[in-house]
Amino acid sequence: MRKHYLFILLCVFTLFTSCAGGDDSPIVSENVDPTVVKTGKLTGKVMSQNGTKPIGGASVFTFDDKYKIYYTTSDADGNFTLVAPAGNQTIHIQTGNGSNFRTEISATVKDNETLNLDASQTKLNQVAKIAYVKGTYDKIEDIIQTLGYTATEITNNDLANLTTVAQYDIIFLNCGSRNNYSSNPGLYTVIDTNLATFVANGGSIYASDWDVAYLVGGTTNTNNCSLAGGFVPDTKLCSKNIGNVGMVGATVNNAGLTTALGFNTLSINYDLGAWQKITNYDPAYWEVLVKETSSNDALMIRTNHFTATGVPTTPIGNAPNSTFVTVCITLPGNIQISLSVPQALVPYLVALGATVGPCSGSSTSGYIYYTTFHNHASGNIGNAGVILQYVILNL
Template sequence: MRKHYLFILLCVFTLLINCSGNDDSPLTSENTAATTVETGKLSGKVMSQNGTKPIGGASVFTFDDKYKIYYTTSDADGKFILEAPVGNHTIYIQTGNGSNFRTEISATVKNNETLNLDVSQTKLNQVAKIAYVKGTYDKIEDIIQTLGYTATEITNNDLANLTTIAQYDIIFLNCGSRSSYSSNPALFATIDTNLATFVANGGSIYASDWDVAYLVGGATNTNNCSLAGGFVPDTKLCSKNIGTSGMVAATVNNAGLTTALGFNTLTIDFDLSAWQKIINYDPAYWEVLVKETSTNDALMIRTNHFTATGTTTIPIGNAPTTTFVTVCITLSGNIQISLSVPQALVPYLVALGATVGSCSGSSTSGYIYYTTFHNHASGNIGNAGVILQYVILNL
């Protein structure tokens, strides 16, 4: 009887050991497999649409099958290396928030291998519809064309027609284009209202030097603060036509712009006897991108904080037909980036913490860029030309 009892105990003990061993083994294997992510790399060089200019500061990214983002940026020479999970992926290349310039590439990533993308694949495509108003001194259209992109010339009469300008995503205002103000102030009052509506609904504009008058009022230029006209509140910006000619040492004041350019100091030629000088601005409203080194005066500013009450709600440019949505994604280190992604991805990204809309500014506002310096491609503007390329691609 005693032997039989010991035999039963031995069998139970053996059974317990066997059961414990069978449970542990697959769990360990499963957990190890779940935490192992096989990755490879993609390398390339972001180029303008005509393949002649490298594009620095471009966002390059993809997602895994659980919608985790893999992200990098191109350097000043347009070069990038993106680590990505193994498999077939869509690679996105964008500037700005991706709503105006972007490219998509299908690529197969292999474990521990680097896939070199051809420059024919990494050209940055123009999605935006771009317009410009011809100026007296500047030709931003020439810089646009050197990048291989296209822009349509419009007039101040076109600016007075909201239906016409709503066709475009971006409008460039060359210095001196407001010169006919005194002959028809009623026309420009309509223009100011239309530009407010355009930006409030997501359109972006760029103005140079004397064309600050479109923003804050005045005729060809502004000679005082709080003048009649314009659409940016007088409390947000004042610029006076009191600058003098000469070479000015400048500093790039934005980390993203510095990365894209590959330098943070430059010399700008203010080549007119008088130019607009920013007297004061609201730092919570405007971001300073370039400043004068010796005085810290703002030379280039931008905002996407514009709001206006009573403006018409109207679709702008490609908005009615686009299948892309701007979202704000937080990277490691609490770095936030605004990107455009296919609409089908939005619910999954939101579930992981992304928010719809840009990371900063008004939820509906487009960008306003203003430079006190000129933008003509043939003029002596030093290395400010590459800054203006950045402006074009990041509106």
């Protein structure tokens, strides 16, 4: 009986080890994915177009042949390491949602190897058409130029011409540029209407200090709430020119901006009095990027929630000729990012859960950035200068 029992055990063991008639296929563990994608790494340093300034907080990404995204961001020194699928890939480098500044790189990624991209490849290119209105106290154009980008000077008369305004993707309003309001208020009524049309159709604006009057009304500056003029609803923002001279301790209130800067606290030198203090804002409409540490007062805000009724549909800047589309993609951890991708990829990304348009805000609105501080002609801006570089690249 014992011999029969041993014989049966031997037969069972033989059946398991033979595995169906001598087939030599390996047994795959339940914890191992047999379709793991072979990957390598790409390293590099994102630089401004003239190669002089590192760009922090830039999105660096690519897709595999099943349209899965591989994504990272550059650190405050512009450095990045991207894990990417092996093979011939297109690497995208973008700031903001990629509609105004972006670069595409062709690279061959090898399995389990690291490829260092040359600095000449990783320069962030300007796609946007940029304009600025000359101011009394600001020269944002100097910061634009130090990054190697170009901007065209326009006037308030140009702002009153919608055809001219619509040529651009971004318009910078330097502090003090609204200084002839009292002599020609009718001109600014037209400007307000044109700026509303511009932003509602995807154009972006940066205004500093006294030029909040372009947004909410007023003459050279804004001394009270609910003044005549402007195009942003008075219920969304109030600013008064009651700021005092002095150093203000500030805190960066946005994770993306902190990554790009490499710091989250700074001192801002308000060396001119009567600067515009934000006294009230709608937190559902505006995002606070920088605030005063002691009082929590907002010092830098942005929105892409602008909408207006009766505004004509108007092609803005490069949009009519662009082959890129803004989409919202969800990363692991439920992190949502807005990126610009080639139009041909959109149906496949949507099938994987992406949505067309930005992750937040109005689907057609451009950005409005407003800072109570500005870049003085004297250059006395300190760390605020790095913040203004971020503003330029993320509009």
